[in-house]
Amino acid sequence: MSIGGEDEPAAPSARPQSLIFSFLGIHALDRGTAISTGSIIEVFARLGVSEEAVRSTLARMVKRDLLIRYRVGRRVYVGLTPHAEAVLRDGRRRIWETGAVNRDWDGTWTVVGFSLPDSRRSTRHDLRSRLIWAGFGPLQSGLWIAPGAREVCGVLESLEVDDHVTVLTARAFKPTEAADLVAKAFDIEQIARRYRAFLTRWDLTRPLPDAPDDLVRQLVLHTDWLQLVRQDPHLPAEHLPGDWPAIRAEQVFRARAEQYERPALKVAGGLLDELTL
Known part of the structure; x- marks a missing residue:
């Protein structure tokens, strides 16, 4: 299944691990539960990710101390390790607290x-x-x-x-200016292009029209956005162009995240097999 058009994958440049991490950050972090691999496979089938890709990704994440396996009868569940929880909390902080626009730079x-x-x-x-x-x-x-x-x-x-x-x-002290440091050390146009690509994908009346539900849209949205903010050096807004696209992109992300939250939770509730830890 292709989401967003015949030539557009579910999440451009996003590996299955990035998508699974987004999923776990939203639906597993701080819940005290493990989720069955079968239901994770079912969720990601909706994004067009194969069962083989999901299983191999989960196995790698176990080896990297990101997930713990639990077996109950014939079912296998995976839960977050303390290391994974720390990584996901850092991602949550970058998304909701740090944000995309640095308006509080102290010089x-x-x-x-x-x-x-x-x-x-x-x-x-x-x-x-x-x-x-x-x-x-x-x-x-x-x-x-x-x-x-x-x-x-x-x-x-x-x-x-x-x-x-x-x-x-x-x-910075004269003759060096902070604006000069920004221009010399960072590729401003490349950063701006990433935000414009996000807006092209999400600043629409109906993003990802081929997606089966808002759970899929939520996972792709969060994965796209976290990749963006993790690559953003968080440069001071005062030394960026006035039409800096990150401003609009952050507004769009927050609006879409709120729009998808409840319906995605409802879909997930019908799909996820959870084990209380």
Whole structure:
């Protein structure tokens, strides 16, 4: 089944794990329950995700300490591990508290400087990838910045680079301007394109018209949005264009999330087989 048109997949660029995480964040987090794999398979069949893909994704999530299996007779249930709960709560915070528009920037920057020898080229690549994921942008060789105070210990964890990294907070002083730092370290147009793509998909009278119900729309919506805000470095609004598309995109997300919440919960209630833990 294709949702949203013949050439449009259920969730562009979204892996089954991202969709399953959205599902668990909405329908399992803080509920004290585990959900049967059979009912998860039934939910994701509505999105066009195969049983094989769901089972293999759940198995990987168990191996990665994201899910715990429980067996009751012939049925298998999966529940969240403490690690998964922490990840999902971070996602919930980014969606509902941090938001897409940074209107409260205090003028400070977190600065990460590093220099790694060529013998650790792979570690250098991993560090850069983690910094991008954490909202940092490259200002110049070996010097990365992010607006506001950012926690960096988690970024560095397991890389064994503490002796090669310096972390500071700083402010821009003339002749350097904050707007120049934003323009140099971040691809503003690429970020804007992502939000415009979200609006093209969701700022419609009836998004995903081929979806069977609002549970499917809810899962795709939340997955799309969380991917967006996780990739957004949360740049200060005062240094972004006045027509910054994240403003409208956040309004659309919140309106759609509220619209789908009750009907999606009703559909889920008829599908989910839950085990109280």
